Amino acid sequence: SQTIHQWPATLVQPVGSPLSLECTVEGTSNPNLYWYRQAAGRGLQLLFYSVGIGQISSEVPQNLSASRPQDRQFILSSKKLLLSDSGFYLCACRQDNTGELFFGEGSRLTVL
Amino acid sequence: EDQVTQSPEALRLQEGESSSLNCSYTVSGLRGLFWYRQDPGKGPEFLFTLYSAGEEKEKERLKATLTKKESFLHITAPKPEDSATYLCAVQAYSGAGSYQLTFGKGTKLSVIP
Numbered sequence: 001s002q003t004i005h006q007w008p009a010t011l012v013q014p015v016g017s018p019l020s021l022e023c024t025v026e027g028t029s030n031p032n033l034y035w036y037r038q039a040a041g042r043g044l045q046l047l048f049y050s051v052g053i054g055q056i057s058s059e060v061p062q063n064l065s066a067s068r069p070q071d072r073q074f075i076l077s078s079k080k081l082l083l084s085d086s087g088f089y090l091c092a093c094r095q096d097n098t099g100e101l102f103f104g105e106g107s108r109l110t111v112l
Numbered sequence: 113e114d115q116v117t118q119s120p121e122a123l124r125l126q127e128g129e130s131s132s133l134n135c136s137y138t139v140s141g142l143r144g145l146f147w148y149r150q151d152p153g154k155g156p157e158f159l160f161t162l163y164s165a166g167e168e169k170e171k172e173r174l175k176a177t178l179t180k181k182e183s184f185l186h187i188t189a190p191k192p193e194d195s196a197t198y199l200c201a202v203q204a205y206s207g208a209g210s211y212q213l214t215f216g217k218g219t220k221l222s223v224i225p
Contacts, residue, residue, distance in 0.1 A: 004155075006155075041217070042217060043214075043215040043216055043217045043218070044156075044199070044201075044215040046212060046213070059212075090155050092155075098144075099143060099144050099161070099203050099211060100144075100146060100158055100161055101146075101213060103148075103155035103156045103157075104155050105154060105155050106153070106154065106155045108153070
């Protein structure tokens, strides 16, 4: 089964600074990968998904971008963080035959 | 627009006191309904997938059921270690050959010894 690694686990950044969150997957090839954000009192919000290298679909317009430079690497970025970007960011991998998503341990971002 | 509503938002149970969590949904073309458990500061952990009305799945003290409009997660004789937030999600076709999950806000379960 696949294993999903996310880092950093915790990040505190000032408003206007850049961001890079990384996700790597082990134990599978050509996975569908997802970035979700979980804010307090809200459900998981899908931000981006990718079906392959260089293929990114954005679900909501926002201050963030995503890239997939390698088959099992998915990166979430921002050039200038906003206070509203604070939240818990989760990377997920889709199980092909069942549609289930498996999640990493998450990255907690606090923008001050 | 696909919608998933979970109730109650929070639930406190005494150890051994059985109860149910509800997940109601409106979606076009349901492909699957998923239950996850999430501990504080952790990513969601997959529990069950249900695909059609009438289906049931069990795991230890948990049993998930599905109707055409809602799903229930029954917890029998819960223990303190069952304390967590339980998330429900539905998967539906979202166009261009893709299927996405829509999540509810979750039910925070606390089991008191």
